[in-house]
Amino acid sequence: MKRVLLIGTIPPPIGGVSMHIQRFMDKYHTNSEFELDVLDLKKRKLYTRKRTMSLFQIIRKLNYVDMVHLHISNDLKILIAFLSKLLGKKVIYTHHNIRVKNKTLFKVFMSFVDELILVNDNDIHISIKEQYDYYLVPAFLPSLDQTKLPESLANHL
Numbered sequence: 001m002k003r004v005l006l007i008g009t010i011p012p013p014i015g016g017v018s019m020h021i022q023r024f025m026d027k028y029h030t031n032s033e034f035e036l037d038v039l040d041l042k043k044r045k046l047y048t049r050k051r052t053m054s055l056f057q058i059i060r061k062l063n064y065v066d067m068v069h070l071h072i073s074n075d076l077k078i079l080i081a082f083l084s085k086l087l088g089k090k091v092i093y094t095h096h097n098i099r100v101k102n103k104t105l106f107k108v109f110m111s112f113v114d115e116l117i118l119v120n121d122n123d124i125h126i127s128i129k130e131q132y133d134y135y136l137v138p139a140f141l142p143s144l145d146q147t148k149l150p151e152s153l154a155n156h157l
Contacts, residue, residue, distance in 0.1 A: 082112055095128075110132060
């Protein structure tokens with residue numbers, strides 16, 4: 001079974017990327033094909049199927065995963081990708097933003113990335129689409145919580 005460490009932010013706060021990661025985690029935490037752990041850097045917590053972990057345990061955890069899946073836009077992603085490659089891990093990066101602030105740093109970062117995923121290729125800078133192979137995967141993941149509208153409200157629609 002593959003072990004995957006996904007790095008990004010989960011709610012709160014609620015936003016597009018954080019909801020994507022929350023729904024990804026909800027959908028795949030019970031998957032039998034791979035073991036998914038989610039690291040929230042802002043909260044400094046690692047969410048596993050079992051429990052949350054301390055920062056020290058998180059660093060140790062990096063040794064035991066097969067791949068690291070990054071969903072962060074700050075420059076810390078360069079260090080994480082570098083350390084992951086030093087440890088022989090596969091690095092996947094999902095680019096949720098249409099901008100690249102510093103093309104040189106992005107190029108350095110991409111030298112550590114094995115797979116690039118774009119959630120939208122319409123607005124992304126043309127040089128990224130021309131320079132790197134990528135997968136186009138829509139960011140929307142439906143909620144597993146399918147709450148129905150109250151009947152009184154549904155009748156008004």
